[in-house]
Amino acid sequence: MDAVTVTDLVVDRGRRRVLPGLSFAVPAGQVTGLLGPSGSGKTTLMRALVGVQQVRSGRVTVLGEPAGSPSLRGRVGYVTQAPSVYDDLTVRENARYFASLYGMSAREADAALADVGLTAAAGQLVGDLSGGQRGRASLACALVGGPEVLVLDEPTVGLDPVLRVELWERFHGLAAAGTTLIVSSHVMDEAGRCDRLLLLRDGELIADSTPAQLRADGRSQDLEEAFLNVVRAREVVGASEQGREHRSEERARSGAPRGSEPVSRA
Amino acid sequence: MTATTSAPTRTTTSHLSPRLTAATAGRVLRQLRHDHRTIAMMLVLPSLLLGLLHLLWQDVPTPPGQPGVFDRVGLTMLGIFPFVVMFLVTSIAMLRERTSGTLERLLTTPLARLDLLLGYGVAFGLAAALQAVVTVAVATTVYDLEVVGSVWLVVLIAVVDAILGVALGLLASAFARSEFQAVQFMPVIVLPQFFLCGLLVPREQMAGWLQAISDVLPLTYAVEALQEVGSSATATGTMWRDVGIVAGAALLALALAAATLRRRTS
Ligand SMILES: Nc1ncnc2c1ncn2[C@@H]1O[C@H](COP(=O)(O)OP(=O)(O)O)[C@@H](O)[C@H]1O
Numbered sequence: 338m339d340a341v342t343v344t345d346l347v348v349d350r351g352r353r354r355v356l357p358g359l360s361f362a363v364p365a366g367q368v369t370g371l372l373g374p375s376g377s378g379k380t381t382l383m384r385a386l387v388g389v390q391q392v393r394s395g396r397v398t399v400l401g402e403p404a405g406s407p408s409l410r411g412r413v414g415y416v417t418q419a420p421s422v423y424d425d426l427t428v429r430e431n432a433r434y435f436a437s438l439y440g441m442s443a444r445e446a447d448a449a450l451a452d453v454g455l456t457a458a459a460g461q462l463v464g465d466l467s468g469g470q471r472g473r474a475s476l477a478c479a480l481v482g483g484p485e486v487l488v489l490d491e492p493t494v495g496l497d498p499v500l501r502v503e504l505w506e507r508f509h510g511l512a513a514a515g516t517t518l519i520v521s522s523h524v525m526d527e528a529g530r531c532d533r534l535l536l537l538r539d540g541e542l543i544a545d546s547t548p549a550q551l552r553a554d555g556r557s558q559d560l561e562e563a564f565l566n567v568v569r570a571r572e573v574v575g576a577s578e579q580g581r582e583h584r585s586e587e588r589a590r591s592g593a594p595r596g597s598e599p600v601s602r603a
Numbered sequence: 604m605t606a607t608t609s610a611p612t613r614t615t616t617s618h619l620s621p622r623l624t625a626a627t628a629g630r631v632l633r634q635l636r637h638d639h640r641t642i643a644m645m646l647v648l649p650s651l652l653l654g655l656l657h658l659l660w661q662d663v664p665t666p667p668g669q670p671g672v673f674d675r676v677g678l679t680m681l682g683i684f685p686f687v688v689m690f691l692v693t694s695i696a697m698l699r700e701r702t703s704g705t706l707e708r709l710l711t712t713p714l715a716r717l718d719l720l721l722g723y724g725v726a727f728g729l730a731a732a733l734q735a736v737v738t739v740a741v742a743t744t745v746y747d748l749e750v751v752g753s754v755w756l757v758v759l760i761a762v763v764d765a766i767l768g769v770a771l772g773l774l775a776s777a778f779a780r781s782e783f784q785a786v787q788f789m790p791v792i793v794l795p796q797f798f799l800c801g802l803l804v805p806r807e808q809m810a811g812w813l814q815a816i817s818d819v820l821p822l823t824y825a826v827e828a829l830q831e832v833g834s835s836a837t838a839t840g841t842m843w844r845d846v847g848i849v850a851g852a853a854l855l856a857l858a859l860a861a862a863t864l865r866r867r868t869s
């Protein structure tokens with residue numbers, strides 16, 4: 338069963354055509370990664386999935402209903418890229434407010450905070466938290482609704498590696514319990530953690546695949562390398578060669594490990 | 604893990620819900636409660652300003668048989684303070700919802716748009732009631748403000764004025780893209796109503812076209828209602844009609860604010 342189907346989705350923002358015609362399906366009960374460089378249209382696509390993006394044409398269906406339908410609003414959770422919680426409330430007050438909107442109790446709010454490891458900080462004002470904690474508070478406010486579909490826009494940015502691993506384990510736990518997760522990221526090393534992958538570049542779908550399939554298609558065990566090979570296979574050879582040189586130069590300069598390289602350099 | 608795929612208590616509609624309105628009002632009041640200085644200013648400033656007016660007119664002689672200037676102006680101010688303060692507070696609060704991303708998130712939850720707006724109305728209406736009780740108590744005891752009618756009617760009119768301020772603030776914030784713009788809506792919306800409400804120049808002495816404008820501005824009726832309470836011992840029909848007009852204008856502004864609050868944005 339597909340939790341989400343997108344057909345010929347066209348979105349304009351300002352005068353730009355950000356999504357020129359996307360079609361794909363997201364299977365239920367899995368973690369689907371939406372990977373792509375910054376500016377490739379991930380946030381725009383996620384906004385369309387939760388029904389807050391004006392779309393030019395095309396169809397977005399979530400759990401069998403048009404995206405944004407009133408009946409979906411209790412069943413789809415959305416965590417925006419920038420944490421969207423109230424700075425002037427405590428973590429617990431935030432969680433309880435969002436819990437009440439989903440018809441959940443204070444106990445469930447506390448459980449959601451425990452899930453993201455914020456129990457100790459529950460009494461603190463969100464405005465006093467670190468960026469990573471704030472992001473987790475924002476995540477808890479979506480988890481608390483027990484959504485069937487969870488749309489997470491770059492939820493692991495800025496988190497320390499241990500927490501990142503924990504969150505990914507949590508995502509897979511949720512998927513095992515039947516939740517459909519759509520998680521965006523602009524770093525390729527998160528791709529390997531997803532059950533399925535959607536690779537976005539300039540609003541176009543480069544791949545709708547699995548990590549294993551992408552490795553096979555891109556003839557590399559390294560997902561970033563495989564991604565590059567797939568991109569290159571689609572493009573004029575000269576242009577992508579230039580991009581590659583630029584990329585290796587940058588890597589040499591920054592000394593960044595290969596896995597954490599933003600896709601945007603590709 | 605608290606993941607559930609369906610919960611019986613889940614809210615699936617986004618029709619008006621008193622429960623969600625109350626939850627939102629509670630959240631707004633909790634935000635206010637964390638801001639001690641704002642509460643102090645809200646409760647104390649109107650009394651201090653009224654004290655200034657009291658000192659200003661203290662030694663100005665009044666013709667025998669007429670109400671003192673302070674009695675007339677001070678009473679009117681009891682309706683204008685809450686209108687101005689709540690207009691400003693609300694338009695800033697709503698703009699913050701917009702820029703912090705919480706509005707976008709709320710629009711993906713079961714909360715109806717009118718629930719959100721009414722929640723603000725209820726919260727700031729309650730704050731205004733507290734403000735009015737303090738100000739009226741100080742005015743009638745410390746500054747010897749003479750009110751022929753019931754002071755509770757003064758409080759009622761102050762609260763209705765505050766709700767009008769909230770409603771217009773919510774509406775104005777839909778047209779503001781920045782704090783700078785939001786703040787400048789205050790003089791645009793508030794000052795013409797203040798100039799034409801009959802306090803500076805009696806309405807009978809205005810040019811016909813100014814009087815016609817004055818006739819369609821809600822603050823005019825708020826001021827007239829207060830003058831009625833100031834001059835007759837029992838509640839008059841005119842006063843109730845005026846209160847009804849102000850409340851109707853507030854509801855109209857709320858409905859317009861809900862209509863201009865777009866769920867899908869570009
Ligand atoms: N509010 C907006 N108005 C106009 N263009 C926008 C707006 N938001 C984003 N864009 C443009 O849309 C494109 C895709 O943006 P976005 O979906 O945020 O990408 P991503 O999330 O992958 O970084 C970018 O080129 C960006 O400049």
Ligand SMILES: [Mg+2]
Pocket residue numbers: 376379380381418490
């Ligand atoms: Mg983004």
